[in-house]
Amino acid sequence: MSDARRTLVPPTRGYFDLDHYGTLAALVQEWRSLGEIPPERLPTAEDHASVCRFLHYEARLLDAARLPEWLALFTDDCVYWLPTDVDGADPRKVVSWEMNDRRRLEERVERLGTGRAYSQAPPTRTTHLYANIEVLTAGVTEVHALCTFLIQTHLAGRVSQRSGSNGFVLRRAGRSWQIVVKRVSLFDADLPQDNNSFTL
Amino acid sequence: MPGTPMPRPTAPVSAGRYGHLFRPGYVHRDLYASPELFAAEMRHLFGNTWVYVGHESEIPQPNDFVMRTVGRRPVILCRKEDGGLSVLLNRCTHRGALVCRTPRGNARHFTCGYHAWTFLNDGRCTGVPLKHAYGSEYDRADQNLRSIAVDAYRGFIFASVSPHVPPLVEHLAGARDFLDQWLDRDGARPVLVQNGDMQFQTHANWKTVYDNAGDGYHPPFSHTSMLRVFADRYGDVDMQYYAKNFDESPLLSKDLGRGHTTLDQRPAMHAESAWRRQHVSPGREALEAALVDRYGAEEALRMLDASTGSGLNLNIFPNLLIIGNQIQMLEPVAVNRTVVRWFSTTLDGAPPEINATRLRLQEDFPSFGEVDDTAQFESCQHGLEDVPELEWVDIRRHMDTGAGRTDTDGYWREPISSDLHLRCYYGAWRRIMEEAAAR
DSSP: OOTTOOOSSOOOOOOOSHHHHHHHHHHHHHHHTOOSOOGGGOOOHHHHHHHHHHHHHHHHHHHTTOHHHHHTTEEEEEEEEEESOSSOOOTTTSOEEEEEOHHHHHHHHHHHTSSOOGGGSSOOEEEEEEEEEEEEEETTTEEEEEEEEEEEEEETTEEEEEEEEEEEEEEEETTEEEEEEEEEEETTTTSOBOOOOSOO | OTTOOOOOTTOOOSOSTTGGGEETTEEETHHHHOHHHHHHIIIIITTSSOEEEEEGGGSOSTTEEEEEEETTEEEEEEEOTTSOEEEEEOSOTTTOOOSOOOSEEEOSEEEOTTTOOEEETTSOEEEOTTGGGGOTTOOGGGGOOOEEEEEEETTEEEEESSSOSOOHHHHHTTHHHHHHHHHTSGGGOOEEOOSOEEEEEESSOHHHHHHHHTOSSSHHHHTHHHHHHHHHHHSSOGGGGGGSOGGGSSOEEEEEETTEEEEEOHHHHTSSOHHHHSOOOTTHHHHHHHHHHHHOHHHHHHHHHHHSOOSEEEEETTTEEEETTEEEEEEEEETTEEEEEEEOOEETTOOHHHHHHHHHHHHHHIIIIIHHHHHHHHHHHHHHHHOTTOOEEEOOTTSSSSOOEEOTTSOEEEETTOOHHHHHHHHHHHHHHHHHHHO
């Protein structure tokens, strides 16, 4: 048995119901149709700075393969999502590369930790660059953060890049943040993809 | 064909143009590593048999189209104005350019961007600018786009470049029975292929994918990481039946004729309830509860069982692999590059909770299993390409154990870990390639 073993009876995490998907689909539409950030949604300079710090920290954990710590950045009702389309499709109707709830995200990290995940033997090395960070307020406790990413990768002698945009929903946690949604939208998600079994 | 299993393809002779690539129980590495053989396969194998090009539900309306390939040849699969199907070589009859560059859409005609030659979606050439320069004898009908043979079986559309192929149902042989079984779950609600697809690119020969799809030997080893995570969390779920001596289990590999095979895990997976065997997927509890509320426990479970993975790998030579609820289409790109497109399916008229569940389940294996398979394909390719001293690939499992027999449904069966599928499809490979060479 692996160290990851916790319980044979999983906690009920039933938040992925049809309404939840509807909320996600609406969120994506909002991001896709966003113009200049409306004045009433501009964050304070302090919030903007702390969101940037947090995103850079998140990227740093990924590049250092500190996945248990990375996982701890996510809320209990989180979503980690890689769509297969570039049109903002509804996840009730279109398959995703990944549509993880908290439990599945834990399982993903556990799989990579088994030492038998051959798709990551050797592991993909990455450098995540986040740029064009935009932050919008979303109620009292949450903000949205949009950014572009470029991930330089090296896997077994082959160097290649991944690129696209991230959409985050972040929830206030003391002086920092937790991730409620991370949507990784590869700019070529609908086209042939090489080994993406590392964590984007 | 039911009741008439093919002769056991155990002892290919070394005759013919390609005989040197085969020995009893072995195939030569050139089949995976030689660019010349790959080019010959694209021309003669993919050019002389039925190749899967898409599903009818992808092009439901008149004038819908999708771009596809047939052994690298660009083609357009069209729903014509009259509802019929056409498959056109996407090559302008003038200078060879693509006349369609849009992956999918709706169009009655295609206009080449180079000199604006225009073609209807049945191939007819309807426009050649400044036609007078071709002289008075010029007949536009000679310039039609080349249309190739097309036929469909219960939604699955196949095309053949060569017109000299048997009728599609004859080509499908026993795979037809298993396609029927796959389609007839859940009251035979029509399968829809309108839910996106994942395109996995693997730096390996297309046949390594085929070798794997029929390989019931690798799961407990290649997929240890996946099986361990889910066993640790959920106990005896999924493919844990592989933990025992699985060759003694009721799991089977079967020869369906003409190179087609199946791995049938249904006796284990669907023995009681496939849904109950299925490890937890995102949204499981919420969507199951919603279905139980609306339909009652019994009906909800029936629908969920029918939407859990089929427990069937159905391998239709040369490029269609049905795995679970997914339709996999192979697109060979180069001797060492293949795109594996996993089309997701939903059911027409099924409750949205069922279709959302289907989608989440269809994300499961690709991200927890396929990624490891793909890495193995690339690893095999490296070994086969770069170690020329070792020429032969072993395909002997259960060739000489006497464990095979004709099953009650008339098909030849062997234990699940057999290499039967390789011996079967290489039999079809040789037949088609030798026939083409003899022409």
